[in-house]
Amino acid sequence: MVDQHHDGPGDSVEKRPINFTHTSGSSPLEGYTIKRGIGVGGFGEVYFALSDGGKEVAIKRIQRHLDIELRGMRQCLNIKHPNLLCLFDIRQDEQDTGWIVxxxxxxxxxxxxxxxxPQGFPRDQAVAWIHGITSGVAHLHRHGIVHRDLKPAxxxxxxxxxxxxxxGLSKFISCSRQGGQTESVGTFHYMAPEIGKxxxxxxxxVYALGIMFYEMLTGDVPFDGESSQExxxxxxxxxxxLAGIDSRFKLAISKALEKDASKRFRDGTELLDALPKPDYTRLKYFTKPPEVPVPVAPDPRVRVSETTVPKSPASPGLTTWYDLARSELKSSPSxxxxxxxxxxxxxxxxxxxxxxxIMLPIGGIPIDGQPGTMSFFGWLLTSHISFCWAILLLGHYWESRxxxxxxxxxxxxxxxxxxxTLAFFTASFLNLSLVDFHRPSGSMQWPWMAANGIPTLGQYAINYGIxxxxxxxxxxADSFRPARIDLLNAVACALVTWLLPIVPLPWSLMMAASISITVQASAPFLPEKDRKRYKIQIRSYH
Structure with a gap:
């Protein structure tokens, strides 16, 4: 049969005459009579039909990838939400052909x-569309379902x-199953970069939602080309x-379209929290959907970490961009x-x-490969690394708290x-005499020195503690420090160390300054563009 209808029951269809397998008036599936063909989706034909009781439904005949299609449908069969198309049943006819009602x-x-x-929707209308779409997708995500084929059709x-x-392409996915999915999914304009891998x-x-929101605001997709490869x-x-995007939406779209999936919103719920709510009083053709409570009991197939709804960035206590950034950092995968x-x-x-x-020749010790020089170098390097590691470990633990x-x-x-203590015993292990190293020139004697010019273990430990x-x-070592490497910090550390000369000049100055530089050069640092994103986002909530 040739059909010109293009109404969609929840399946993307082709806009051209289609030769359907079943004609109007036939009943290939018991209990339903076909009235007309609607279109052909990715996996099969779609018909408008009436049940024996007179209910209007769409029925989809699965022609290809039966197991994939039915598996996706079964996962969604009992999920109910105002912004999700209702799925009524999965049936098979006498020829074992799969049908979805x-x-x-x-x-x-x-x-x-x-x-x-072609110029896009008015902003209020675009917000209402994306809010409704994201609400439905967020509900799928709370049940461990990834749609995988989000697009305007x-x-x-x-x-x-x-x-x-x-x-049809929806897939149950948990934290432990995000890899190994090699089937290419989605439509090119809306496919996230990682899908190809x-x-x-x-x-x-989330990426597809960002693309659609961009398209609704501008009338164009952000990435287009002459071929799928382009x-x-x-x-x-x-x-x-994003030059033409309203400033209220730039942050949400920018984060949704991050190339690195870990930098995007984690799921539909997080994106929904970042979107402004529609003003339905100003929208003629939209109806405010009923409130849907977040389910208390998690889906038994999904790990708790996946079903827990993340805290909204606008939650009480998050008053600065630092708070928002630290909150997100704390939720990063271990x-x-x-x-x-x-x-x-x-x-x-x-x-x-x-x-x-570099410090050795500055301190007057030639790099000559002699045993004494190598022992001193080993002691200095071990002390330097241990100090830096201790600072980095504590900084890593504290920066999200x-x-x-x-x-x-x-x-x-x-x-x-x-x-x-480690520095003291390392010197002993290396058979390194610290007498010449610690004895100051002239007659000056620091009060914590022993009579022979070297500090005891207790003195060494206490002064390093201070x-x-x-x-x-x-x-x-904080990711949110003002600058990647601030040389003024290194100078300040050197001056403080000079006031506590457990290590004599010039070593005290060099050690403190070099440790400061090493820690800053090694610790993570949040780029300026991400700082701006957090600042914009926190302003939008207050």
Whole structure:
């Protein structure tokens, strides 16, 4: 049969005459009579039909990838939400052909509406559309479902309510199953960069939502081209042009379209929190959807960490961009944080080695390869690395947490005591005599020195503890420090050390300054563009 109808029941369809398998009046599926063909989606034919009781429905005959399609549908069969197309049943006919019975929607899909509005929608209308779409997707995400094929052709409106349809590619996914998915999914204009690599999570839907919001505001997709390869390459390399986007929406779109999935909103719920709410009193054709409570009991198939709804950035207590950034940092995957820390420690070791080699000739010790020189170099390098590692480890632990500064200084004192003890025993292990190193020139004798000119273990440990407690070293390892490397910090550390000369000049100045530089060079640093993003976002909430 040839059919000219293009109404969408929740499946993207082709806009051309279609040869359907079943004709009007036939009943291939018991209990339903076909009235007309609607279109062909990615996996099969779609028909408008009536049940024996007279209910209007859309039924989809699965022609290809039966297992994939039915698996996706079964996951969504019992999920109910005002912004999701209703799925009624999954059936098989006498020939074991799979059929899906779903809600029928007679209106145009979002793709057709966008084609009628080449300049995009008015802002209030675009906000209402994206809010409704994101609400439905967020509900899927709370149940561990990733849609994977979000695009305007799969979005509809019924009686003023936005509806997300076509779950044919939906897939259940948990934290442990985000890799290994090699099947290419989605439509090129709306596909996240990581999909081509077969690694994705809920962020692929977030990316598609960002693309659609951009398109609704401007009338164009942010990444277009003459071929699929060109479009994919732009997804991988180009940044979206946000010059024409209202400042209220730039942050949400920018974060949703991050190339790195870990930098995007984690799921639809987070994106929804970042979007302004629609003013339905100003919208003629939209209906305010009923409130849907977040389910208390998690889906048993999904790990708790996936079903827990993340705290809104606008939650009480988040009053500055620092608070917002630290909150997001705290929720980062532990594996990513550990990898970042290991990278910092390795970098610190390399920088320490370079700076220690530079310090030797400045301190009057030639690099001649003699046993005494090598022992001293080994002691100095070990002390330098241990100090830097201790600061980086504490900075890593504290940067995502608020804490009392006095308590932190006490902790730093204890760490300094440990570092001083390690330095003292390292010298003994290397058979290094520190008499010449610690004996000052002239007749001056520091009060904490023993009679022979070298400090005891207790004195060594206590003075290093004081050195660690006086300077806020952990702030130099904070990702949110004002500058990547601030040389004034290094100078200040050197001056403080000069006032506590446990190590004589010029070593005290060089050690303190080089440790400060090493820590700053090795610790993570939040780029300026991300700081601006957080500042804009926190202003939008207050």
């Amino acid at each position: 779903m809600e029928f929607i007679s209106g145009k899909n979002l793709k057709e509406l966008l084609e009628e509005s 799969n979005i509809f409106m019924d009686d003023g309510l936005v509806k997300v349809g076509d779950y 077969g690694k994705y999570g809920k962020q692929v839907d 479009i994919i390459m732009k997804h991988l390399t180009d940044e979206p042009d 594996r990513d944080r550990l990898t970042q820390l290991l990278g910092s420690l390795l970098t610190a070791s390399l920088v320490s080695t370079i700076l220690t080699l 608020k804490g009392d500064e006095i308590i932190r200084r006490l902790v730093m004192f204890g760490v300094g005591v440990g570092a001083g 050195l660690f407690a006086v300077i806020c070293w952990w702030k130099q």
